[in-house]
Amino acid sequence: MTRWDEGMTRTGPPPSGKHGPEGMPIKTIGNMDFAGQPAYGRDVTDTPPLHLAVALDGAGWHPAAWREPDASPDKLFTAAYWASLAAEAERGQLDFITIEDSLGQQSARYDGPDPRTDQVRGRLDAVLIASWIAPLTSHIGLVPTATVSHTEPFHVSKAIATLDYVSLGRAGWRAQVSRPWENSLFGRREVTAFRLEDFGTPEAQRQVAERFDEAADFAEVVRKLWDSWEDNAEIRDAATGRFIDRDKLHNIDFHGRWFSVRGPSITPRPPQGQPLVTVLAHATLAYRFAARAADVVYVTPRGAGHARAIVSEVRAEQEAAGRGDQTQHIFGDLVVFLGETAQEARARKARLDDTAGAEYTSDAHVFAGTPAQLAELLLDWQGAGLSGFRLRPGAIPGDLRHIAGELVPQLRRHGSFRTSYAETTLRERLGLPRPASRYATATSH
Amino acid sequence: MSKPRKQIILGAYVGGVNHHTVWSDPAAGSQIDFSTFRHVAQTAERGKFDFFFLAEGLIPRERLGQIFDQDIIGRPDTLPVLTAIAAVTSHLGVVGTLNATFNEPYELARQLASLDHLSGGRAGWNVVTSFDAFTGQNFRRGGFLHRDDRYIRAGEFIDITRQLWDSWPAGAVVADKASGEFLRDAAVGTFEHHGKQFDISGQFSVPPSPQGRPVVLQAGVSPQGRDFASANADAIFSPYHQLDEARAFYADINARVVGHGRAAGSVKLLPSASFVLGDTEAQARERHREISLAQVSGKTAQVLFEGVWNRDLSGYDPDGPLPDIDPDPDGPRVIKGRAVLHQDAHQTVGRWRALAAEHGYSLRETAVHVFSRTEFIGTPAQVAERIDSFVQNDGSDGFIIGSHLTPGGLDEFVDKVVPLLQERGSLRADYTGTTLRDNLGIPVPQPAAQTAGLRS
Numbered sequence: 041m042t043r044w045d046e047g048m049t050r051t052g053p054p055p056s057g058k059h060g061p062e063g064m065p066i067k068t069i070g071n072m073d074f075a076g077q078p079a080y081g082r083d084v085t086d087t088p089p090l091h092l093a094v095a096l097d098g099a100g101w102h103p104a105a106w107r108e109p110d111a112s113p114d115k116l117f118t119a120a121y122w123a124s125l126a127a128e129a130e131r132g133q134l135d136f137i138t139i140e141d142s143l144g145q146q147s148a149r150y151d152g153p154d155p156r157t158d159q160v161r162g163r164l165d166a167v168l169i170a171s172w173i174a175p176l177t178s179h180i181g182l183v184p185t186a187t188v189s190h191t192e193p194f195h196v197s198k199a200i201a202t203l204d205y206v207s208l209g210r211a212g213w214r215a216q217v218s219r220p221w222e223n224s225l226f227g228r229r230e231v232t233a234f235r236l237e238d239f240g241t242p243e244a245q246r247q248v249a250e251r252f253d254e255a256a257d258f259a260e261v262v263r264k265l266w267d268s269w270e271d272n273a274e275i276r277d278a279a280t281g282r283f284i285d286r287d288k289l290h291n292i293d294f295h296g297r298w299f300s301v302r303g304p305s306i307t308p309r310p311p312q313g314q315p316l317v318t319v320l321a322h323a324t325l326a327y328r329f330a331a332r333a334a335d336v337v338y339v340t341p342r343g344a345g346h347a348r349a350i351v352s353e354v355r356a357e358q359e360a361a362g363r364g365d366q367t368q369h370i371f372g373d374l375v376v377f378l379g380e381t382a383q384e385a386r387a388r389k390a391r392l393d394d395t396a397g398a399e400y401t402s403d404a405h406v407f408a409g410t411p412a413q414l415a416e417l418l419l420d421w422q423g424a425g426l427s428g429f430r431l432r433p434g435a436i437p438g439d440l441r442h443i444a445g446e447l448v449p450q451l452r453r454h455g456s457f458r459t460s461y462a463e464t465t466l467r468e469r470l471g472l473p474r475p476a477s478r479y480a481t482a483t484s485h
Numbered sequence: 486m487s488k489p490r491k492q493i494i495l496g497a498y499v500g501g502v503n504h505h506t507v508w509s510d511p512a513a514g515s516q517i518d519f520s521t522f523r524h525v526a527q528t529a530e531r532g533k534f535d536f537f538f539l540a541e542g543l544i545p546r547e548r549l550g551q552i553f554d555q556d557i558i559g560r561p562d563t564l565p566v567l568t569a570i571a572a573v574t575s576h577l578g579v580v581g582t583l584n585a586t587f588n589e590p591y592e593l594a595r596q597l598a599s600l601d602h603l604s605g606g607r608a609g610w611n612v613v614t615s616f617d618a619f620t621g622q623n624f625r626r627g628g629f630l631h632r633d634d635r636y637i638r639a640g641e642f643i644d645i646t647r648q649l650w651d652s653w654p655a656g657a658v659v660a661d662k663a664s665g666e667f668l669r670d671a672a673v674g675t676f677e678h679h680g681k682q683f684d685i686s687g688q689f690s691v692p693p694s695p696q697g698r699p700v701v702l703q704a705g706v707s708p709q710g711r712d713f714a715s716a717n718a719d720a721i722f723s724p725y726h727q728l729d730e731a732r733a734f735y736a737d738i739n740a741r742v743v744g745h746g747r748a749a750g751s752v753k754l755l756p757s758a759s760f761v762l763g764d765t766e767a768q769a770r771e772r773h774r775e776i777s778l779a780q781v782s783g784k785t786a787q788v789l790f791e792g793v794w795n796r797d798l799s800g801y802d803p804d805g806p807l808p809d810i811d812p813d814p815d816g817p818r819v820i821k822g823r824a825v826l827h828q829d830a831h832q833t834v835g836r837w838r839a840l841a842a843e844h845g846y847s848l849r850e851t852a853v854h855v856f857s858r859t860e861f862i863g864t865p866a867q868v869a870e871r872i873d874s875f876v877q878n879d880g881s882d883g884f885i886i887g888s889h890l891t892p893g894g895l896d897e898f899v900d901k902v903v904p905l906l907q908e909r910g911s912l913r914a915d916y917t918g919t920t921l922r923d924n925l926g927i928p929v930p931q932p933a934a935q936t937a938g939l940r941s
Contacts, residue, residue: 108662162658168596171566172572195588202562208519283555306543306545
């Protein structure tokens with residue numbers, strides 16, 4: 041599934057109607073779905089800590105968020121805005137932030153630009169926003185979105201490697217498949233844009249499958265280029281006059297249907313070896329891609345049972361991809377509206393819906409409630425096999441502040457969240473080993 | 486007679502991937518860690534430089550199928566590192582080389598506009614094209630671009646980026662909470678371009694840049710290149726360091742600039758330059774001699790000459806005479822991934838042979854003299870005087886300064902030469918504007934009102 045969130049969050053119907061897969065009314069999940077799972081008395085030692093990321097996008101994920109009293113819609117294209125959001129997330133000691141992006145303009149439609157003037161339009165390149173934030177922060181992970189269709193794997197690989205250098209090992213990447221109509225921005229391919237309603241047609245499915253095949257090739261090339269310099273390739277041996285040991289640089293010689301890349305990279309191996317690769321996935325084709333490519337998969341469960349089903353499907357794909365022995369995180373994505381009371385949170389969401397003129401729906405579960413209630417929900421869903429969550433603040437800065445300032449203390453009360461940043465790199469924080477270069481074993485001497 | 490004193494434009498670059506940077510110096514630091522780039526940029530800003538400059542490489546250089554191991558190799562990606570540099574500076578422009586052959590205009594225009602927003606209007610782009618199939622092996626479009634098509638591609642590329650940068654009119658973002666109007670016009674940014682190199686259309690997604698448009702730099706010496714740069718660039722890398730030829734280039738470019746309907750002086754000419762300082766001139770010369778020997782080892786001399794001879798010269802003693810065989814410019818390339826600078830290898834080799842014969846130079850000594858480019862050698866006062874007089878005499882509008890030593894080499898220039906340039910009234914005592922255009926004293930461009938395909 042490509043980028044459901046672009047197509048769905050603004051106007052589209054929820055993919056599964058008003059009910060979760062187990063028939064649970066979605067709107068009550070925030071309050072009741074975890075009944076019978078009292079958090080008090082939860083043994084701290086048998087609950088692994090949660091990982092928590094926050095997904096930053098414009099003024100927040102609700103299309104009317106920019107009109108909130110504390111919103112800064114005139115600052116969305118400034119560095120100070122993004123630096124302040126990152127600082128807030130870092131104060132909350134979150135694992136990382138993601139930054140949404142797309143090649144083309146935001147649109148409420150899946151098949152092309154829309155005629156709307158009442159929603160945030162225009163955005164800055166996410167990799168560069170992350171690069172700006174990097175030297176101004178010291179702990180938070182930085183995971184910008186970069187598109188894999190049309191773009192160059194060589195460029196993306198060195199861009200994320202460089203982000204890893206400027207952040208001293210805190211870089212990641214959300215690999216995103218382009219929307220079909222963005223072809224015309226590059227003009228190299230004839231592909232018909234299709235409507236979301238036609239998603240199930242054979243032609244649309246063929247196109248989507250091709251896009252994911254290309255995405256898998258892309259991610260593989262990016263990782264190979266990260267590995268193309270062994271860690272100790274730079275030797276600076278004055279005695280022999282050699283700056284590098286050239287035997288430790290490797291052509292990757294990738295030949296695929298979509299592109300061929302010779303390598304090696306021009307950028308030396310980044311501090312983490314391989315920065316974090318992340319993928320948002322909603323359905324089988326995307327799960328398959330994510331299982332092949334990602335260290336963190338973001339999924340969109342509607343309830344704990346649904347989460348369990350998704351986790352088992354992703355794990356099966358992971359096994360099939362031959363990565364069963366590797367740590368792969370599955371994070372649940374949720375859109376959150378938080379308040380001092382559940383009533384206040386719901387009223388705020390209702391007010392935003394009113395302003396927007398339509399009820400907000402999303403590819404992800406929409407939660408409105410207190411931070412304490414959200415903490416309970418996250419811990420419950422964690423039990424279904426999710427190791428973390430990526431929260432999409434409904435409105436910024438309000439919901440981001442609630443996450444960093446109130447949700448996090450709630451999770452700490454349960455012994456489920458860090459009280460300080462202990463690790464240096466993002467991979468370490470997520471318990472992922474630093475991978476050896478795949479080329480090192482072939483030539484180590 | 487008396488002209489107003491020109492303000493000297495200064496750029497700072499971090500050397501790399503060539504022999505100029507002496508990696509073997511015990512004081513030499515990392516060529517890739519961000520601390521290096523931060524140090525050089527903050528030093529340049531301390532010296533009130535106009536901008537930081539970063540070159541680009543897209544494939545490691547090779548000799549006879551093997552990657553160079555004697556020079557520095559490895560670079561950061563241009564735009565992310567420039568953005569991070571902008572985050573730790575406040576006035577310094579951030580300029581980088583980005584290749585128009587191996588990028589696509591929509592994506593690059595968006596990235597440059599993003600950098601310009603984030604930096605508050607301090608972005609610059611050095612446009613280069615490449616025609617070598619060797620580099621193309623790393624990219625979707627593959628390699629070869631015919632020489633004659635280079636300027637066509639560059640021209641279309643720049644036209645499109647301008648069209649995109651101008652595609653949002655002033656006031657396009659209303660962001661009025663009360664009325665609920667975020668955009669004035671839903672079709673803002675609509676564009677199309679149908680050309681030989683690019684056939685694209687759509688909607689650009691970044692509002693207008695804080696300085697109108699990012700600054701565009703170019704290099705070009707051929708008549709075609711000069712004409713192209715005069716029409717399109719805000720600044721040009723000048724290859725001329727001798728005052729007479731530099732003045733001729735300066736006059737020629739300015740005539741072409743006027744010919745394109747632009748004001749004389751609106752395109753800035755900037756040679757790159759390195760320096761070696763000493764307390765006395767003799768001390769500077771001795772220091773320079775040591776540095777140039779460190780820059781050009783016997784192996785480096787061989788490889789540099791192989792780039793022109795296009796033959797394997799490993800059998801020649803660096804301390805012996807120049808190779809007596811003729812160059813083979815039409816054979817398969819011995820050195821790949823490095824721009825071919827010499828149009829006529831036979832002529833160039835002939836000139837070098839004459840130089841070697843005149844001074845009795847060995848192969849390596851000849852290489853030191855022809856490749857170890859250090860423009861300013863002397864006391865700080867001498868260097869300041871030479872820089873100033875070169876600029877005031879219209880040899881250029883300034884210099885892009887680099888040191889043989891990364892990252893600490895520029896400190897000496899900023900500590901010793903900059904105050905003298907400031908005393909002479911030729912370099913700002915402090916920044917007066919906020920954008921790169923402000924620094925350079927070049928105007929904000931008028932938006933291309935006729936931009937094709939722009940709906941209103």
